[in-house]
Structure formats: structure tokens, C-alpha cells
Amino acid sequence: MIVILDFGSQYSELIARRIRETQVYSEVLSYRTTPEQIRQLSPKGIILSGGPSSVYDERAPHCDPEIWNLGIPILGVCYGMQLMVQQLGGSVERAECGEYGKAALFIDDPTDLLTNVEDGTTMWMSHGDSVTAMPEGFELLAHTENTPCAAIAHHERKLYGVQFHPEVVHSLGGQALIRNFVYHICECQPTWTTAAFVEETIREIRAKVGDKRVLLALSGGVDSSTLAFLLHRAIGDQLTCMFIDQGFMRKYEPERLVKLFQEQFHIPVEYINARERFLERIKGVTDPEEKRKRIGHEFIRVFEEESKRLGPFDYLAQGTLYPDVIESADTNVDPQTGERVAVKIKSHHNVGGLPKDLRFKLVEPLRKLFKDEVRKVGRSIGLPEEIVNRHPFPGPGLAIRILGEVTAEKLDILRDADLIVRQEVNRSGTYSMFWQAFAVLLPIRSVGVMGDQRTYAYPIVLRFVSSEDGMTADWSRAPYDLLETISNRIVNEVRGVNRVVYDITSKPPGTIEWE
Structure with missing residues (x-):
């Protein structure tokens, strides 16, 4: 060490x-x-x-x-x-x-x-x-x-x-x-391997959980999916996966996720439709930190309520990663001066959003891993490549890719634009080129001309980045023909959008997500 x-x-x-x-x-x-x-x-x-x-x-x-x-x-x-x-x-x-x-x-x-x-x-x-x-x-x-x-x-x-x-x-x-x-x-030995981590983690899960039941916050991303496989291997039917559809997922993903886990992986998933509830919870909210916290609080509340129907459960499992913990922590605050040495960048819904009266005990076996390490673990325990290589997707979903207030109309617009981005990136064979490739909806409107008529509609921002671990990132030099195809399709097919722009900011000074 x-x-x-x-x-x-x-x-x-x-x-x-x-x-x-x-x-x-x-x-x-x-x-x-x-x-x-x-x-x-x-x-x-x-x-x-x-x-x-x-x-x-x-x-x-x-x-x-x-x-x-x-x-x-x-x-x-x-x-x-x-x-x-x-x-x-x-x-x-x-x-x-x-x-x-x-x-x-x-x-x-x-x-x-x-x-x-x-x-x-x-x-x-x-x-x-x-x-x-x-x-x-x-x-x-x-x-x-x-x-x-x-x-x-x-x-x-x-x-x-x-x-x-x-x-x-x-x-x-x-x-x-x-x-x-x-x-x-230091004369260290190379013993920190994927196989060693899996073996040790399964042992720790069994020792911590015992014969208790665990409720998993399944999102369908590589983190929670890897965790689902890991927990299922460790404790079998003591695990219950619950997918809460908070209404901020990408188009067609909730239905596909449930079908994939139940029919292909044979891991039962409880599907909870809470779209209206979440949208109401962040109605009128424009501050990104407040959005994350409200979504995080609501996320846990739904878990608590649904667990009474399915439970009882003693543990809540989450796919929290090391960067989540580091970026969410108020680390290195001088106890005498109150000066903070490491700046809090943003809170993550599965860390900073947890309410103080949380009823569950937490199980977070991945909290000391970086994203690339999680992919290695997932691959080693049989997770399909389509999930292992899936681009990171934020816990609050499209709610933080819509700047300002989130509405049903804006969600529909962004879902359609996001689907086009994913379709064209996959069709072009460039998916693996990017750490993330997604669309952002801005809360402003600009003038355009479509069919000899004046329009006043939203812009879509394309954000394509390259990175090794998400801690730093550079904007990707995406092929011009790919950007042109995406832009043409969005302005022609997505009602309410008349302009597409490309973000060429690195991290730092920016972040990968806009909120």
C-alpha cells in the first residue's frame, strides 16, 4: 500500500x-x-x-x-x-x-x-x-x-x-x-489485481451482510450493473434490485434495462415508475446543487417507501466510486481557520444527497475504485461489453443536462436530441473514441429561419470529451461529417431546436457535465 x-x-x-x-x-x-x-x-x-x-x-x-x-x-x-x-x-x-x-x-x-x-x-x-x-x-x-x-x-x-x-x-x-x-x-509487490479485488470484496460483503437482505440502487450503468453482478455472486437471492424510473433517463432505456437484467442475466428487478413525483420535486428549481440534492433525497425516500412493500431490508447497496467520494467531500478543512484546501466541486446524488435520517446501512464495495477499475472488475465477472464500455451517465440523469428549470417539454426535447447523438455516434463507429458524448439543453432561445419562417427556439450543445479516468478531460476532435450529420438531424427532427453548438472546453477549467 x-x-x-x-x-x-x-x-x-x-x-x-x-x-x-x-x-x-x-x-x-x-x-x-x-x-x-x-x-x-x-x-x-x-x-x-x-x-x-x-x-x-x-x-x-x-x-x-x-x-x-x-x-x-x-x-x-x-x-x-x-x-x-x-x-x-x-x-x-x-x-x-x-x-x-x-x-x-x-x-x-x-x-x-x-x-x-x-x-x-x-x-x-x-x-x-x-x-x-x-x-x-x-x-x-x-x-x-x-x-x-x-x-x-x-x-x-x-x-x-x-x-x-x-x-x-x-x-x-x-x-x-x-x-x-x-x-x-518502496519494494512493493504487484498484488492489487482485479482477481484479488473480486475475491476480497466478495469475502467482505458476506462478512458484513451475513444473512441480511440487501436492496440495490440499480441504474443500468457500468457501476451499478457491476455491483449487481458482484452482489449476486456474493449473496445470491438475498439481493433485491430496484430500478426507480425517475423520468430523467434516456429514451427507451428503462424498458431495455429491465428486460436485459430479467431475461438475459436472470437477476430479478423491481421496476418503480416515479416520473411525475421526481419532476414535481424539482419544479421551479434552477440551482444545480439543489437539483442534485432534491433528486438524491427523493431517490432515497422512494427506496424507503418501496422497501416496506418488498422488505424488510437492512442494507442499501450503491455504486459509489472513488471520484464521487473525493469530489463530494469537504476535505481538508482546517479546524482552526475553517479554510478549505481542496475545493468541493459538486455533490453526487449517491453521496452528497443522502439525508441524515437514512434508515438503511450502506454497502458500497466500489467506493475505492476508479471508473477504469470498475470496468475491469465488470468484465472479469461476466458483464457484457455493451454495459462495460457504456459511457458514464450521471445519477440525476438528464435533469442536470437541462440547465435551469426542468420541465416535461424540455425532457422530451433533450431525449430526442440525445437519441440522435447516440444513434449517429454508434453508426459512425466512433463510440469508443469518446469518454462521453452527449447533448445539453440550454435555457435560452435564439432566432432562426426554417422554411422561410422566423423561429425562436432552444440551442443544443454537443459535449464530446476524451479522458482516462474522468478526473481530467479534453474536448474531442470529433469528425466534422459526424457533427454535421448530428446537427442536421437534430434541427430537422427535434421540434423546439433551431441551433446546435459544440463545446470545446477541457476539464479543468470546465467540468465534463455542465451542471
């Missing part, structure tokens, strides 16, 4: 994912985690993340200096390196010239951390401060044109620091560096 101490970096989860790609388990913890708590976890290594602060700021987050004496190898990344330097007696100052984006890394010591990292390779920089004096016992490993101390090490104590971000895909030698730290320096 490798522990990542989070100092507020938006890339902390990427570090965890890169570690897991080496088949070693990793977990993100608060920078306030004590040395004793770390010791009890028995990690083979510790990584200090980057962060938005400067180490010399009055309210900058600091870890307990005793961690340097744990005898565990430590790698500081960007802010983490600067904090290591400061706490061990070196100096960090505002650089005369900041360094952002790609930079060539020139290696001074090609051993240990930088073994097999090519001299002059590209690394990704994002810093305005620099190390001006190394602590006693540290040696220089690498530099860049603007950063004299780009990588440093105290070989005897196995303390390492890098000013760049090896976890991002733009750092071409980043994964080699991470593998050196994990295997060579």
Missing part, C-alpha cells in the same frame, strides 16, 4: 490512479493524518501531493514533521517537495520566473528515482515557487532550464522530491519514475 497525503491538489486522485496502474493499492488521505495513524496502516511508501498554497503562507497546510522519521520512503510532488525542503531545513522562495506546462528534464543523477527516465524527457510543471537551498544530506537529481532543483533526494533516508507532476499524462517519463518509487524504492 502507498499512502497519498492530500494538500488540496486536484491531481491527488491521479497520483492514486497511477500507483494502482502498477498493481499496488493506494489511498488518498488528509494531510492532517497523524504519523501514528499512518504507522497503523503499515504503508510501504508515502507520497505528498501538490497543492495551491505556498509553504511560507501563514495558513499553508503542513503535515506533522514527525512523518520524516517514520522510516518509510517518501516522495514529495511539487508543493509536497517544497514542504519537505522547508520542514527539513532548506529554503523555498518565490521564483523569478514561474514554470507552467511542458519542460525538458535534464538528469544529473540517473539512479534510484530516475532509473530508466530518459535525459531531456518532457515533464509537466505548474509552480511559482522554487527550492533555493536543499536541506542537509540531500543531493540534486535533475534540473530544468528554469528550475535548478527539479528533483532531489536524501538516498540514505529514502526521501525524494520532484518539482514537476509525474502523475499527469503530459509527463512522458512520469510513470517510469512512479514505478521506480513503488517497486525499487
Whole structure:
């Protein structure tokens, strides 16, 4: 196990994912985690993340200096390196010239951390401060044109620091560096495998649930479907799957989902039609956070009511993933100042929307997995490829792809537009090119001309993105002929739309979804 101490970096989860790609388990913890708590976890290594602060700021987050004496190898990344330097007696100052984006890394010591990292390779920089004096016992490993101390090490104590971000895909030698730290320096073994996870998770589910009954929040996506297969394998008929049709699904999906699970997978599904109830619950709501919370609350209330008819149940199973937990958490809030280091981006309906009086106990076996890991698990336990490779779809569904108030009319418009997008993407054979490809309806109208008549109708936004894990994403360069076909079909076939636009924003600064 490798522990990542989070100092507020938006890339902390990427570090965890890169570690897991080496088949070693990793977990993100608060920078306030004590040395004793770390010791009890028995990690083979510790990584200090980057962060938005400067180490010399009055309210900058600091870890307990005793961690340097744990005898565990430590790698500081960007802010983490600067904090290591400061706490061990070196100096960090505002650089005369900041360094952002790609930079060539020139290696001074090609051993240990930088073994097999090519001299002059590209690394990704994002810093305005620099190390001006190394602590006693540290040696220089690498530099860049603007950063004299780009990588440093105290070989005897196995303390390492890098000013760049090896976890991002733009750092071409980043994964080699991470593998050196994990295997060579921390001496980890590649035991974090799909097969090991499935075996351990089934054992944990059986131990936790015992002979109790479990109610599963089934949505039909890869997360809840993988969970359904996993739970069914672990506890069999103790599992009841309930699909709540909240009215925000895509066209034809509710009917297809129920048929697929019952007839092909032989997993019984209780279908609940609650469309009118959910639509009424968010009537007049325009704030995206309020939408998510209301949908989340209603979702659980329906579960509670329906479980009385089908139950009793002791546990509620959810397909919550690690990014859901991280993005929904008010993490790293300083208890004295109230300052939040990691910013809350959005709440997810299966995390932030849970009411305080929740009657069920939660079972969330996937909550420490990233999306790509869930796909591997699903594939290994027999989930069909059509579900394994399904694009992510938000729990609140089309309700958060309609900006502003959600109405029945707008849902019909977006369903029809979304169906065209899916049909044409599949027909063109480009489905696997995209992490997500979907339509968004904006709450504005613009003037158009159709059949020599003036129109005043809604625009549809096409959002196609490429990503590895959903934590960062880039807009996809979709083929022009595909975009043209989609646009022509939407304006001709979807009543109430006269304009189609394409979103070319990456994440960050945007998010994948619009709300």
C-alpha cells in the first residue's frame, strides 16, 4: 500500500490512479493524518501531493514533521517537495520566473528515482515557487532550464522530491519514475489485481451482510450493473434490485434495462415508475446543487417507501466510486481557520444527497475504485461489453443536462436530441473514441429561419470529451461529417431546436457535465 497525503491538489486522485496502474493499492488521505495513524496502516511508501498554497503562507497546510522519521520512503510532488525542503531545513522562495506546462528534464543523477527516465524527457510543471537551498544530506537529481532543483533526494533516508507532476499524462517519463518509487524504492509487490479485488470484496460483503437482505440502487450503468453482478455472486437471492424510473433517463432505456437484467442475466428487478413525483420535486428549481440534492433525497425516500412493500431490508447497496467520494467531500478543512484546501466541486446524488435520517446501512464495495477499475472488475465477472464500455451517465440523469428549470417539454426535447447523438455516434463507429458524448439543453432561445419562417427556439450543445479516468478531460476532435450529420438531424427532427453548438472546453477549467 502507498499512502497519498492530500494538500488540496486536484491531481491527488491521479497520483492514486497511477500507483494502482502498477498493481499496488493506494489511498488518498488528509494531510492532517497523524504519523501514528499512518504507522497503523503499515504503508510501504508515502507520497505528498501538490497543492495551491505556498509553504511560507501563514495558513499553508503542513503535515506533522514527525512523518520524516517514520522510516518509510517518501516522495514529495511539487508543493509536497517544497514542504519537505522547508520542514527539513532548506529554503523555498518565490521564483523569478514561474514554470507552467511542458519542460525538458535534464538528469544529473540517473539512479534510484530516475532509473530508466530518459535525459531531456518532457515533464509537466505548474509552480511559482522554487527550492533555493536543499536541506542537509540531500543531493540534486535533475534540473530544468528554469528550475535548478527539479528533483532531489536524501538516498540514505529514502526521501525524494520532484518539482514537476509525474502523475499527469503530459509527463512522458512520469510513470517510469512512479514505478521506480513503488517497486525499487518502496519494494512493493504487484498484488492489487482485479482477481484479488473480486475475491476480497466478495469475502467482505458476506462478512458484513451475513444473512441480511440487501436492496440495490440499480441504474443500468457500468457501476451499478457491476455491483449487481458482484452482489449476486456474493449473496445470491438475498439481493433485491430496484430500478426507480425517475423520468430523467434516456429514451427507451428503462424498458431495455429491465428486460436485459430479467431475461438475459436472470437477476430479478423491481421496476418503480416515479416520473411525475421526481419532476414535481424539482419544479421551479434552477440551482444545480439543489437539483442534485432534491433528486438524491427523493431517490432515497422512494427506496424507503418501496422497501416496506418488498422488505424488510437492512442494507442499501450503491455504486459509489472513488471520484464521487473525493469530489463530494469537504476535505481538508482546517479546524482552526475553517479554510478549505481542496475545493468541493459538486455533490453526487449517491453521496452528497443522502439525508441524515437514512434508515438503511450502506454497502458500497466500489467506493475505492476508479471508473477504469470498475470496468475491469465488470468484465472479469461476466458483464457484457455493451454495459462495460457504456459511457458514464450521471445519477440525476438528464435533469442536470437541462440547465435551469426542468420541465416535461424540455425532457422530451433533450431525449430526442440525445437519441440522435447516440444513434449517429454508434453508426459512425466512433463510440469508443469518446469518454462521453452527449447533448445539453440550454435555457435560452435564439432566432432562426426554417422554411422561410422566423423561429425562436432552444440551442443544443454537443459535449464530446476524451479522458482516462474522468478526473481530467479534453474536448474531442470529433469528425466534422459526424457533427454535421448530428446537427442536421437534430434541427430537422427535434421540434423546439433551431441551433446546435459544440463545446470545446477541457476539464479543468470546465467540468465534463455542465451542471
